Structures are given as structure tokens and as C-alpha cells.
Amino acid sequence: MIRLSGIRKTYGKVTALDGLELDVREGEFFCLLGPSGAGKTTTLKTVAGLENPDAGTVTLDGRDMRGVEPYDRGVAMCFESYALYPHKSAYDNLASPLRSPRHRLPADRARQRIGEIAELLGISALLDRPVGRLSNGQRQRVALGRVLVRPARAFLLDEPLSHLDAKLRQQMRAELKAIGAVQRTTTLYVTHDSVEALALGDRIGVIRDGRIVQTGTREEIWYRPYDTEVARAFGRPRINLLPGTVTPDSGFRTADGKVELPILSAAAPGTDVLIGVRPRDLTLGEGPGHRLTGTVYVTEVLGRSVEVTVRLGEQHVSLVAPRGEVTALRPDDPVRLSVRPENLLLFEADRPERPGRRIDHE
Numbered sequence: 309m310i311r312l313s314g315i316r317k318t319y320g321k322v323t324a325l326d327g328l329e330l331d332v333r334e335g336e337f338f339c340l341l342g343p344s345g346a347g348k349t350t351t352l353k354t355v356a357g358l359e360n361p362d363a364g365t366v367t368l369d370g371r372d373m374r375g376v377e378p379y380d381r382g383v384a385m386c387f388e389s390y391a392l393y394p395h396k397s398a399y400d401n402l403a404s405p406l407r408s409p410r411h412r413l414p415a416d417r418a419r420q421r422i423g424e425i426a427e428l429l430g431i432s433a434l435l436d437r438p439v440g441r442l443s444n445g446q447r448q449r450v451a452l453g454r455v456l457v458r459p460a461r462a463f464l465l466d467e468p469l470s471h472l473d474a475k476l477r478q479q480m481r482a483e484l485k486a487i488g489a490v491q492r493t494t495t496l497y498v499t500h501d502s503v504e505a506l507a508l509g510d511r512i513g514v515i516r517d518g519r520i521v522q523t524g525t526r527e528e529i530w531y532r533p534y535d536t537e538v539a540r541a542f543g544r545p546r547i548n549l550l551p552g553t554v555t556p557d558s559g560f561r562t563a564d565g566k567v568e569l570p571i572l573s574a575a576a577p578g579t580d581v582l583i584g585v586r587p588r589d590l591t592l593g594e595g596p597g598h599r600l601t602g603t604v605y606v607t608e609v610l611g612r613s614v615e616v617t618v619r620l621g622e623q624h625v626s627l628v629a630p631r632g633e634v635t636a637l638r639p640d641d642p643v644r645l646s647v648r649p650e651n652l653l654l655f656e657a658d659r660p661e662r663p664g665r666r667i668d669h670e
């Protein structure tokens with residue numbers, strides 16, 4: 309539905325988009341996730357027609373958008389820096405998109421629509437207030453309302469929750485998901501927050517240095533990350549990545565030999581690799597799967613669970629366990645760990661020029 313192919317955009321010497329390929333399907337809620345400067349906003353502006361690419365094509369519903377003015381593209385965009393009329397009321401700010409010739413609604417329909425959106429965003433009680441006298445978070449919700457109020461072919465949302473506090477953000481996340489599901493409008497949603505992307509995205513596109521490095525469902529990105537950087541971007545505490553080499557008998561071994569695991573990979577013996585396991589996939593004690601032994605290094609309470617860092621020779625791994633299971637643990641206590649083979653990820657070693665790619669293994 310939204311298709312970007314071979315998009316290149318430079319600003320002077322800076323390459324913002326470097327051959328970007330992106331395909332957002334009809335009705336899909338697609339999250340574009342990446343660090344600051346990766347090219348997320350430039351991607352949205354290119355779809356909206358606010359930036360013209362140096363090369364590549366943008367198509368919406370199969371139609372090439374070259375030369376089509378932003379206004380005629382039928383997409384609604386919400387910027388991080390929201391453009392509202394500060395002296396007008398929240399209501400008038402929401403009503404103004406419905407007054408444009410293209411989207412004009414009869415007065416009673418407009419009132420009804422604004423009422424619904426205000427309800428959804430929890431701003432019904434603020435509609436009479438001038439926007440200049442609202443808090444940042446309230447203003448952000450009005451800005452989002454301005455985008456959602458008129459029917460559009462697609463919504464383009466640029467970090468719409470970034471100014472909200474954690475609690476409100478969580479609540480709005482759930483509401484946004486509901487709005488997306490109800491309206492079934494194709495949504496391209498930009499965020500640098502992986503929790504948000506996992507919560508909202510039907511699919512996620514990971515962007516880095518102006519290119520999409522991986523597109524997939526949350527399961528695909530989680531279980532089959534393209535490289536170590538994608539693996540590190542998702543999940544807190546972060547994935548454990550232990551450096552070692554492939555042994556002649558198709559195993560993995562750290563330099564000091566304190567961690568040995570079977571991996572059944574096609575990688576040649578002697579290859580430098582990283583083995584990845586997420587903290588929640590490591591179990592304390594003798595569970596099913598492979599066994600490891602180490603000593604407790606440090607424990608840190610994370611609410612109802614505890615992060616336990618375990619020393620395995622020269623390496624450390626962290627795991628997350630229920631609080632009740634680990635209250636007796638003290639530094640230097642010996643512990644056994646287990647991990648299911650299917651929860652081990654194998655990567656090439658990181659290199660200065662690029663993060664290690666995932667290697668298939670059984």
C-alpha cells in the first residue's frame with residue numbers, strides 16, 4: 309500500500325536515506341524502529357511528499373507519487389514537533405482539518421467525529437481550553453487527534469507518544485492499538501522505543517543508517533534477529549552475547565573453556581562467533597536443555613523479579629528469575645543454569661565495520 313523503493317536522500321554531505329526499501333501493507337500497523345539520526349522522520353516526510361527523494365520511487369495504492377503534492381496524497385501526518393494553533397481551543401484545533409474543502413463534513417457529523425476522537429484520546433474535558441494553556445502531554449494528544457479526525461488513506465505518526473509520561477504512554481499505546489484495529493487504516497508509526505514497537509506493530513521495520521536492516525513480525529525479529537545489533541535492540545535486560553569459537557566437533561567454546569555448548573552449525577571450526585541467549589531464557593537450576601555452571605556475581609531487584617548476573621569463567625551472563633527463587637543467593641554462591649537449545653542464537657563475531665550477522669544453526 310505504501311511502497312518505497314531505492315529511496316536516496318542526502319542533505320549536503322549527510323546521507324539520510326541510502327537506498328531504502330519499505331513495503332507497508334493495506335490496513336497494517338507498521339512500526340519503523342531505529343536510533344536517532346537513522347532516517348525515520350525523513351522516511352515519513354518522503355511518504356508525505358514534504359521531501360523529494362534524490363532517487364527512488366514512492367507509491368501509494370500502486371500510484372507513483374512523483375510530482376504529487378502533499379495535500380493530494382491523502383495521507384495524514386503527525387510530527388513530533390506538533391503544529392497547533394496555540395490561541396485556538398482544542399476543539400477548534402481538532403475541527404480545522406474538517407473545514408478544508410477536501411474533508412469538509414456537515415457541522416453535526418464534524419461534532420460527532422470530534423467527540424469520538426476526543427473520547428478516545430481522553431481529552432473530552434479539555435476541548436474548550438486554548439491549546440497554549442495545555443500541558444505538553446495534553447497538547448500531544450490534541451495533535452494526534454488532529455491527524456486521526458479526518459479519514460485518510462494512511463496515518464504517518466512520528467513518535468506521537470514521546471512527550472507523555474510512562475503511565476500515560478502505556479495507556480495511550482493500548483488506545484492507539486485499538487484505534488488502529490477499529491479504523492483499519494494503514495499506519496506507519498515511527499519510534500526509537502523497542503517496547504513500543506513490539507507492543508504496537510503488526511510488523512516492525514528496523515532502520516539503521518538510512519536502510520532497513522530487517523522487516524518482520526515481533527516473533528521474527530525476536531527469534532531470528534538479523535544481526536547482533538537488532539538482537540541487542542530488543543529485550544531488557546539485554547541479550548547475553550558470549551564470545552567464543554566453533555570447535556571441530558560442532559560446538560561452541562569460550563576462550564577459557566568455561567562455557568561449552570553444542571550448536572550444530574555449518575560454520576567452519578575456528579570461526580569467531582557470539583552465542584546469544586536472552587536473560588529470560590536462562591533458568592536457574594537443572595532444567596531441560598544444556599547445563600552451565602558458574603557463580604553468582606551480583607543480584608538486582610527489578611520489581612517482582614530479580615536480575616541475577618552469573619560469572620562463567622571470564623564471562624558474565626544475566627538472567628531473570630522470580631524473586632522468591634533467588635532470595636537466598638549471595639555473591640560467589642555456585643549455581644547451575646540451563647538453557648533450551650532452541651533459545652540459543654548464533655552470530656558471527658562483531659567487526660568494526662559491521663555487527664555480526666546471525667548464523668543458522670540447529
Ligand SMILES: Nc1ncnc2c1ncn2[C@@H]1O[C@H](COP(=O)(O)OP(=O)(O)OP(=O)(O)O)[C@@H](O)[C@H]1O
Pocket residue numbers: 319322323324342343344345346347348349350351500
Ligand atoms: N533538513 C535537514 N538538513 C540537514 N540534515 C538533515 C535534515 N533533516 C535530517 N537531516 C539529517 O539526516 C539524518 C536522518 O535524520 P532523520 O530526522 O530522518 O532521523 P530520525 O531517525 O528521525 O532521528 P530522530 O529520532 O532523532 O528524529 C540525520 O543525520 C539528520 O541530521
